[in-house]
Amino acid sequence: MMNPSVKVFSGTGSQKLAEKIAQRFGRPLGKVNIQKFSDGEFQPIFLESIRGDYVFLIQSTFAPTENLMELLLMIDAAKRASASKIVAVIPYYGFARQDRKDKPRVAIGSKLIATLLQAAGADRIITMDLHAPQIQGFFDIPVDHLDSSAIFIPYIEQLQLDNLTFAAPDVGSTNRVREIASYFNAEMVICDKHRKRANEIASMVVIGDVKDKDIVLIDDICDTGGTLAKSAGLLKEKGAKSVRAFCTHPVLSGKAYENIENSVLEELVVCDTIPLNQESKKIKIISVADLFAIAIRNAYENKSITSLFVHSQLRGRDK
Numbered sequence: 001m002m003n004p005s006v007k008v009f010s011g012t013g014s015q016k017l018a019e020k021i022a023q024r025f026g027r028p029l030g031k032v033n034i035q036k037f038s039d040g041e042f043q044p045i046f047l048e049s050i051r052g053d054y055v056f057l058i059q060s061t062f063a064p065t066e067n068l069m070e071l072l073l074m075i076d077a078a079k080r081a082s083a084s085k086i087v088a089v090i091p092y093y094g095f096a097r098q099d100r101k102d103k104p105r106v107a108i109g110s111k112l113i114a115t116l117l118q119a120a121g122a123d124r125i126i127t128m129d130l131h132a133p134q135i136q137g138f139f140d141i142p143v144d145h146l147d148s149s150a151i152f153i154p155y156i157e158q159l160q161l162d163n164l165t166f167a168a169p170d171v172g173s174t175n176r177v178r179e180i181a182s183y184f185n186a187e188m189v190i191c192d193k194h195r196k197r198a199n200e201i202a203s204m205v206v207i208g209d210v211k212d213k214d215i216v217l218i219d220d221i222c223d224t225g226g227t228l229a230k231s232a233g234l235l236k237e238k239g240a241k242s243v244r245a246f247c248t249h250p251v252l253s254g255k256a257y258e259n260i261e262n263s264v265l266e267e268l269v270v271c272d273t274i275p276l277n278q279e280s281k282k283i284k285i286i287s288v289a290d291l292f293a294i295a296i297r298n299a300y301e302n303k304s305i306t307s308l309f310v311h312s313q314l315r316g317r318d319k
Contacts, residue, residue: 011059
């Protein structure tokens with residue numbers, strides 16, 4: 001039986017990243033039109049046949065929620081057009097911070113999104129650095145959860161920092177940071193914070209020695225930049241030689257750009273999972289296009305993606 005052909009399409013929210021991924025993958029982006037109506041509704045229309053094809057739909061679901069709705073409609077359209085397989089490629093999975101009931105009478109948004117994606121007709125999800133890895137368990141379909149450390153590590157290596165120490169900006173980031181610190185055989189510290197309310201830090205303390213160290217903060221999301229700015233300032237006060245931060249998803253809302261510019265951070269390195277609204281001399285972008293292109297190819301060819309993860313590289317070092 002002939003293998004289905006591969007078609008790659010993009011939603012409007014991730015057009016630039018999708019073009020890079022398609023180029024690395026070796027296929028042009030498929031033609032799709034998002035027809036917009038005067039009342040604000042929209043309707044995706046595939047402008048080429050996808051009957052029997054293996055279809056990859058690239059769209060980050062950052063705010064506004066139109067990006068999510070557009071992806072859901074594209075999945076539904078592909079299903080009704082008789083696509084063989086439909087894979088939702090979601091570089092940034094929105095609502096991931098709503099992963100549990102941390103207070104009475106609240107929604108678990110990340111579970112709802114998982115339910116909607118499956119109900120729409122997705123057969124597989126490819127995403128990166130979920131805020132909580134256990135979100136994968138909200139799905140009853142395969143989830144390929146990529147790790148940004150695969151592209152951050154080479155950048156950190158070329159910095160050749162003398163007294164490299166990694167820092168977790170909060171307790172929730174410790175597992176992610178510990179894995180990268182283990183790769184470099186470096187020390188790790190934790191910035192333990194307490195919040196009064198969302199996006200507002202009440203207090204913060206540093207657990208560990210940072211005097212004369214070159215600190216690298218690692219986190220999955222930079223939203224308002226408040227946590228990173230406060231963490232960097234506190235680390236400097238404790239005697240750190242330099243502080244820089246690596247965050248996968250540049251949400252950068254509110255006064256984020258101002259907070260980063262006015263902070264003591266040497267630089268903020270982010271991925272292009274979300275397009276930036278403006279430029280900043282302190283913000284450097286590293287593309288995830290190669291990583292997603294490999295993951296898409298391996299998903300289509302039924303190959304493992306284990307080699308894309310830092311733990312695989314660690315095992316290689318131990319041999």
